[in-house]
Amino acid sequence: MPTAAARLTHRTPAPARDYLLAALAAGLGCLLALAVSRWLDLPNISLVFLAVVLVVAVRSSVGPALLCALLSFAAYGFCFLPPTWSVVVHREQDVLTLMFFLLIALLTGNLAARQRQQFRDLQVAQGQTESLLGFAGRLSSAQDQRDLLAAMLSQLDLPAERLCLLGRDAQGNWHQADGSPLALSELERISAEHAWQSRHPRGYDSHSLTHPHWWWWPLMDNDQPLALLGMRTAQGDPPAGEQRQLIDVLLPLLAHALARVQLVETLGQTRLQHETERLRSALLASVSHDLRTPLTAMRGNIETLQLFIDSLDTATRDDLLHSTASEASRLDRYIQNLLDMTRLGHGGLHLERDWVAAGDLLAAAVQRLQPVLQGLHVNTQVPAELPLLWVQGALIEQALINVLDNAARFSPPGGLIDIRLSHDEETFSFAISDQGPGIPADEQSQVFDLFYTAARGDRGGQGTGLGLAICLGMLNAHGGTARVESAPGQGTRVILQLPLQHPEASAGHD
Numbered sequence: 001m002p003t004a005a006a007r008l009t010h011r012t013p014a015p016a017r018d019y020l021l022a023a024l025a026a027g028l029g030c031l032l033a034l035a036v037s038r039w040l041d042l043p044n045i046s047l048v049f050l051a052v053v054l055v056v057a058v059r060s061s062v063g064p065a066l067l068c069a070l071l072s073f074a075a076y077g078f079c080f081l082p083p084t085w086s087v088v089v090h091r092e093q094d095v096l097t098l099m100f101f102l103l104i105a106l107l108t109g110n111l112a113a114r115q116r117q118q119f120r121d122l123q124v125a126q127g128q129t130e131s132l133l134g135f136a137g138r139l140s141s142a143q144d145q146r147d148l149l150a151a152m153l154s155q156l157d158l159p160a161e162r163l164c165l166l167g168r169d170a171q172g173n174w175h176q177a178d179g180s181p182l183a184l185s186e187l188e189r190i191s192a193e194h195a196w197q198s199r200h201p202r203g204y205d206s207h208s209l210t211h212p213h214w215w216w217w218p219l220m221d222n223d224q225p226l227a228l229l230g231m232r233t234a235q236g237d238p239p240a241g242e243q244r245q246l247i248d249v250l251l252p253l254l255a256h257a258l259a260r261v262q263l264v265e266t267l268g269q270t271r272l273q274h275e276t277e278r279l280r281s282a283l284l285a286s287v288s289h290d291l292r293t294p295l296t297a298m299r300g301n302i303e304t305l306q307l308f309i310d311s312l313d314t315a316t317r318d319d320l321l322h323s324t325a326s327e328a329s330r331l332d333r334y335i336q337n338l339l340d341m342t343r344l345g346h347g348g349l350h351l352e353r354d355w356v357a358a359g360d361l362l363a364a365a366v367q368r369l370q371p372v373l374q375g376l377h378v379n380t381q382v383p384a385e386l387p388l389l390w391v392q393g394a395l396i397e398q399a400l401i402n403v404l405d406n407a408a409r410f411s412p413p414g415g416l417i418d419i420r421l422s423h424d425e426e427t428f429s430f431a432i433s434d435q436g437p438g439i440p441a442d443e444q445s446q447v448f449d450l451f452y453t454a455a456r457g458d459r460g461g462q463g464t465g466l467g468l469a470i471c472l473g474m475l476n477a478h479g480g481t482a483r484v485e486s487a488p489g490q491g492t493r494v495i496l497q498l499p500l501q502h503p504e505a506s507a508g509h510d
Contacts, residue, residue: 022056022064026071030079042080049076057112069106131155135250139257144265145177145227148257152229155250156243164214165258166192166228182230188214196225203233215239217247219255226258294327301327326371336398351477356393358386358421358428365400366419372408373417381420389428390501391478399474402467403432403494410436410492423500430496439486447484448472471496 029052033045040048049072057065078085138151149165156163165177174192176182184192195202195216203215214230229251231239239247301324305317312320359382366378389396407417415435422429439447448468472482479499486492 018060018064019067022060022068023071025052025056026068026075028052029072030075033076034079037080045080046076049073054112057110058116060116065110065112066106132249132253136253139253142257142261145258145261148254148261149177152250152254156246158231162232164230164232166216166230168196168227177227184214192216192228192230195228199223199225217251219251219258221255221259226255226262229254291331294331297327298324298331322371329368329371351392351395353390353392355388356391356396358382358389358430361389361393361397362400362419362421362430365397365404368397369401369404369408372405375413376408376411377414377416379416379418381418383421386421387423387428387500389498391498395474395477396498399471399496400430400432402471403430403496406467407432407434407436407492407494410434412436426500428498428500431493432496433491433493435491438488438490439484439492440488444484444486448482468494 026049029049032052033048036048037045053065053069053072056068135151135155138154139148142148142151145165145167149163152165153160153163164182166174166182167177168174174182174184174189191202191214195218199218199220201215201217203213214232217229217231218225219227219229229247231247233239301320305312305320309317362380362382366373366380404417404419411417411434417435418431418433420431420433422431448471468482475482475496475498480497482494482496484492484494
């Protein structure tokens with residue numbers, strides 16, 4: 001069975017220039033033979049013509065080689081066989097010599113030309129094989145069906161509008177590789193349905209169509225159609241024979257690549273569904289825990305006050321009220337985080353910027369977290385001269401609260417939380433350090449992810465893992481960012497960065 005490259009090999013006739021060169025070569029051979037005839041015997045002179053024929057055959061093809069052989073035969077008889085300069089041959093042995101010479105010339109020329117043609121065919125086959133290998137390489141690196149179609153367009157050298165990859169959903173609707181619908185006439189739709197059902201290429205041979213028409217090739221995997229490769233041709237004409245042969249060679253490669261891409265897409269959808277379900281379960285569990293815990297404490301304190309308010313001393317009542325207020329603040333922060341997450345996720349966060357002092361934002365955040373920070377040492381380093389920030393103050397304050405609350409959760413009793421404010425020409429930074437257990441290097445990239453609640457991560461497994469994720473979202477909304485520096489046993493530093501702006505640059509912005 002011939003290879004794909006051999007099936008596509010195309011032989012072209014020799015150009016007229018090769019025939020002209022063959023005639024010139026015969027003439028030059030005759031001149032050379034005349035020049036050496038005084039030193040060579042008559043039989044040896046024929047070798048000059050045979051050499052010329054061989055050179056022409058190697059350098060050209062069969063047709064020019066045969067022409068050179070015939071002309072050499074005529075020149076040898078005319079110029080060298082007695083009587084010379086005559087087309088008449090008197091001796092029978094000279095006729096036999098001429099016939100033998102012609103036979104050898106024709107055989108030599110034909111064999112040499114065939115060898116050259118085979119060499120050319122091998123070159124063409126090698127080029128086509130390299131092209132197919134390149135095509136297979138592009139298919140292997142394709143990420144989706146659009147990449148597969150782009151590789152096919154490049155291989156067939158067609159404009160994008162003449163080729164499509166048509167899939168079919170569970171409802172039987174046709175759609176292209178990019179998900180967009182394809183406008184098909186009724187005949188084209190019938191043709192596509194026929195190709196899908198019969199598993200064979202189909203088109204509609206009719207010159208009555210007034211617009212280009214699609215021809216379809218099914219892409220098969222395990223005897224089941226995966227998609228249809230469509231080529232649009234003028235007036236319903238079938239593609240050219242060589243083009244159809246090339247498509248037949250490329251189709252198996254394209255089908256295997258399409259099966260791989262569809263498998264990867266299916267696995268990706270499965271993973272996405274699994275991850276979505278996991279996040280949904282984590283959110284429900286976190287909401288249940290974080291809402292129930294403060295509500296339970298508040299309900300217990302209120303019931304105690306209701307039942308025993310007359311028998312409780314003032315200090316006990318104050319402690320119960322203070323605990324209730326603290327749990328209410330904790331619940332308020334949690335609900336605020338949920339609201340912020342919703343706004344960030346749905347693009348509903350619209351900034352209302354103003355010029356704000358960074359020291360005031362930090363002081364407000366520390367004040368709101370006073371109950372949480374009790375029993376810890378808070379050290380703040382605020383330089384005297386700090387530029388104002390062009391931000392929405394409430395959001396940056398909430399970001400600071402989330403980071404401070406996270407640091408307080410991990411700090412040991414009596415631990416130190418160090419807060420430093422600094423800036424350069426372009427960036428303002430809040431650096432908040434704690435003396436907690438630290439975060440391993442392989443987990444540091446996850447601390448700003450939603451619902452990250454590992455034992456050493458955001459919330460330490462005691463909450464939803466929303467705090468740092470929302471903090472990063474608020475900073476990103478302002479054009480800022482956040483990063484973490486930590487090592488196990490050496491605490492954690494969270495650095496919040498915001499771009500600095502000058503009053504004249506911010507004029508007219510929200």
